[in-house]
Structures are given as C-alpha cells and as structure tokens.
Amino acid sequence: MRVLVVDDHPLYRDGLVTAIAAMPEVDVVGDAADGLAAVRAAAELAPDVVVMDLHMPVLNGIEATRRIVSERPETAVLVLTMLDGDDSVFAAMRAGARGYLLKGADREEIRRSLQAVANGEVVFSSGIASRVLAFFAAGSPAAVAPFPELTEREREILDLVARGLTNAEIAQRLVLSSKTVRNHVSNVFTKLQVAGRAEAVAQARDAGLGAP
Template sequence: MNIVIADDHPLFRSGVRNLLRTTEDLEVVGEASSGDEALELAAALQPDLILMDIRMPGLNGIEATRLIKERFPRVEVLILTMFQDDQSVFTAMRAGAKGYVLKDADETELLHSIRMVGSGGAVFSSDIAARMIHYFAAPKADVKADNPALAELSKREMDILERIAEGETNAQIASRLFISAKTVANNITTILNKLQVADRNAAKRLLKESREN
C-alpha cells in the first residue's frame, strides 16, 4: 500500500515513517508539509492512502481532503490529528475522509486504521466513535421542515447560515468549517439567492423565525 504522510511537523512525519518501515505491506512514497503539497503529491503519485493532519500552513487538511476526493476519488484519506471536536470530525467526514484517528493512538491502532481505510473501509478511534454515537443519538430540531426555502439549502450552506445566525464573520466561519473565505463568500451568495433575501441579516431573521415556529 503506497502512503503519503501530510503533516507540518517533521519529527511527527519521521516517527510515522519509521513505524511504517517496520511493516512489509505499507510503504511511504511521499511526504507533505502543507495541504497544497498533499494535493500536488496526490496528483503526481496517486497513492492508495494519505495520512492527513488538519492544521497545516496554506491549504488546511480538510480542504485538501475535499479537493483530493473530488479530483482523485480512488485516493483514500485518513485524518490523523489532535483535534477531536465535533465540528472537525464531521467536517472531515463530509470532505470525504474515511477515517479519523487521534495522534495519541498506539502503534497497533494506527497500523490497523491505515490498513482498514486503505482497503476501502472506515475507521474511527474509540473516543471519536463515542462522540459520533452521542451526536447522532441526540434529538435535533429540524428547522427546514416548516420552511421550504431552507429546505433548498445544502448541508454546507445550512452550516454557514447557522454560523451567520451566531454572528460570526466570514473569516470566523472559514476557520470553523475549514474552508476558504472565498468559499464562504460564494456560499453566502447562493444562500441569499435560494432564500430570496437581500442580505445576511434577512437570512438570519428567516432562520430565527423558522426556529420559533
């Protein structure tokens, strides 16, 4: 299995590379220190799997994952990070990652996760799996149900609208959802068109009214 390690910490990449050298079925064919480099290596090497950190200079790991899966769908991505908040986990999954493992995982768990995702499966560390179960088990109000306009929004557009309702700026939304500020601006334009409102304040009011009904 050909693997690319994408992480901006050389010592961490070295540790993972040395671990994989002890196996007979896993080979590191490239290393990236940014999301942009990971995207370039995905195009040049077409690896079976990319081990992807989230926070890296330039293009972050989640946006890189999204672009890689759009352009090279056969390349699998396993997120390997220290971040375990719900937003990071679910944004990574929506971007196309097939696994999410924390950096404090032991060697056995990491190797198992790599082999599982590389062979087309999905895997999550125990802490992440518990968070996912809790998230999906919790009851959630469907603000779209009573408003046909809101029902037209995609999942990402709805995420952005909810951030707008909380008073976040475009830059804050971009950071929270691990997307570019340009992507946020483009999505806001689409949201306003779908909701047929003039500005973000009107969109915010529409969402508030839907929740109150």
C-alpha cells in the first residue's frame, strides 16, 4: 500500500511518517505540509491512501481532499485531525474522504483504518461513528453545510458572490453597509485561502453554492 502523509506540523508529520512506514506492507511514498502540496504530490506519486490533516495553510484539507478525489478517484483519503465538530466531519465526507480519525488514534487504529479505506470501506473514530449514525438516523443529511470554517453570514455572502452579485448588490439585498460586506468578503477569501473572487466562486460552486 502506497501512502502519502499530509500535515503542517513537522514533528507530528515526521512521527506519523515513521509510525506508518513501520507497518507491514505499507510504503510511505511522500509527505506534504499544506493542502496544495498534497494535491500536487498525489498527482505525482499516485498513492493508494492519503492521510490528511484538515487545518493547514495555502489550501485546507477539505478542499485538498475534494481536488485529490476529483483528480484521482482511485486514491482514498483518510482524515487524521484534531477537529471533531460535526461540520468538519460532514464537510470532509462530502469532499470525498473515506475515513475520519482523531489525532488521539493509536497506531493499531491507524493501521486498520488505512487497510479499510484502501479496500473501499468507510471508517470513523468510535466517538464520531456514533454521531454519524445518529445524524443519518434523523433523516437530515441534506442539512450539512459546506465550508465549516465560515460563519453562517459568511456562507450566505459567499453564496451570493457565487451567484454573481457585486458587493453593492449584496449589501442592498442583506441590508448591510458596503463596508460590512467588504469585511465579510475579505474574511471569506482569507478562510478559503483564495487569491480573489474568481477562485472563491469556483470553490463555492464546486461545493454546491451559487445555484439559482
């Protein structure tokens, strides 16, 4: 099994690489410190599994997962993160991740999870699994919102940006000042780690926002 390890903390990443490389029949083919580097490495190294952190610079793990799965559907993404909120879990699964573990997972749990996602199965840390089952038992999977790092207002404004509205038009529609809208748009760009409006619109539409 070929594995790519992605995490922005050097000490943790190095330790994870060492631990995974010691597992039988596993070859760590590379590592990356940010989401964009992960997308490039996945394209170049063709791993079977990418172990992905979520909170990273340049490109967050959710968007990196979305791009990797889109470009290489045969590659499985196993999230390994400190973020345990429902928004993060469901955003990762919507992006195409096949597993979600918390960083408290021990070596054996990581080994089993790597094998499972490589075989096409879906895995969760035990505490998360019970919440996922409860969520779907409630019959509301459509309620999961993309971009969990955004506030509700920021997500609303991103949706309007993706519909093609200018800042002035958004301000008029939401009865906000132009300055407030500019601040929200700037915060959205920062959180999504995009360079400008066009890139934000592309990400938003990929996630289902901006529909008429």
